[in-house]
Amino acid sequence: MTTYDVLFTIAGAISVASGLLAVSTKHLVHSALWLIVSLAALSGCYLVLGAEFVALVQLLVYVGAVVILVLFALMLTRAPIGRSLEHDTSLMQRAAALVVGAATAALLATVLISAFGNDKVRVNGGTTHALATRLFGSWVWPFELLSALLLVALVAALALARLPISRGAGHDAVQGAAK
Amino acid sequence: MIHSAPPMVVVGLLFGIGLYGVLARRNAVLVLIGVELMLAAAGLLFVTVGSLTSDAMRTGQVMTIFVITIAAAEIAVALGVILAVFRARGNVDMAQPGESE
Numbered sequence: 001m002t003t004y005d006v007l008f009t010i011a012g013a014i015s016v017a018s019g020l021l022a023v024s025t026k027h028l029v030h031s032a033l034w035l036i037v038s039l040a041a042l043s044g045c046y047l048v049l050g051a052e053f054v055a056l057v058q059l060l061v062y063v064g065a066v067v068i069l070v071l072f073a074l075m076l077t078r079a080p081i082g083r084s085l086e087h088d089t090s091l092m093q094r095a096a097a098l099v100v101g102a103a104t105a106a107l108l109a110t111v112l113i114s115a116f117g118n119d120k121v122r123v124n125g126g127t128t129h130a131l132a133t134r135l136f137g138s139w140v141w142p143f144e145l146l147s148a149l150l151l152v153a154l155v156a157a158l159a160l161a162r163l164p165i166s167r168g169a170g171h172d173a174v175q176g177a178a179k
Numbered sequence: 180m181i182h183s184a185p186p187m188v189v190v191g192l193l194f195g196i197g198l199y200g201v202l203a204r205r206n207a208v209l210v211l212i213g214v215e216l217m218l219a220a221a222g223l224l225f226v227t228v229g230s231l232t233s234d235a236m237r238t239g240q241v242m243t244i245f246v247i248t249i250a251a252a253e254i255a256v257a258l259g260v261i262l263a264v265f266r267a268r269g270n271v272d273m274a275q276p277g278e279s280e
């Protein structure tokens with residue numbers, strides 16, 4: 001065990017444990033809050049792997065923006081505060097989901113370990129300077145395309161918010177807007 | 180120096196947890212949280228492979244930044260759809276049947 005191993009194991013264990021709580025807690029709001037812990041611990045993993053810029057982007061975008069959006073959506077859909085069993089599927093389906101999830105996790109971990117082995121390798125994170133040179137050099141066109149994607153997403157979200165929908169007559173309203 | 184197995188185990192576990200969340204939840208917002216965990220696993224895999232191999236293009240980290248950006252755009256649109264569904268149906272329960280004609 002090297003120092004990197006220990007640090008990564010700590011951050012990874014926090015991330016996995018809080019991810020598990022995020023998908024299993026009975027409190028709706030706690031689920032979003034555990035997601036914050038999980039994604040923040042994941043940015044710790046990125047730091048250990050030498051990707052400090054990605055770690056900061058992860059913190060800013062996920063913890064700062066995405067989880068806030070999720071919390072707002074929970075608020076606007078009148079999520080019940082406190083413990084409630086209404087947002088889980090039946091016990092049978094949850095057991096099946098557990099089997100599928102565990103099998104996928106085992107399969108992925110096995111395949112990845114057999115592909116990359118368990119050798120001790122030097123962490124080759126590179127510097128932020130090198131990353132920036134690449135991002136605005138070789139990768140500049142995909143990067144520009146992403147800004148167009150963000151604009152499209154912004155317009156799409158606005159258009160969705162302006163759809164004239166009323167409760168009960170939702171189907172007719174959507175059709176009326178399309179005409 | 181780092182062993183390459185622990186990051187791979189974390190990737191597998193995070194993806195499995197996210198898949199469980201997508202399959203086991205009925206509230207649409209909670210399903211999105213499962214999707215976010217799966218995307219996080221994909222990003223961790225990109226960064227891990229990028230850091231464990233010598234790649235002058237820095238593909239792993241650049242791709243993770245792209246994945247994070249696309250995930251942010253995706254969740255904005257997805258939450259817009261969820262709110263539209265909530266306005267039309269009064270709930271976001273995915274186990275309930277849709278509107279009857």
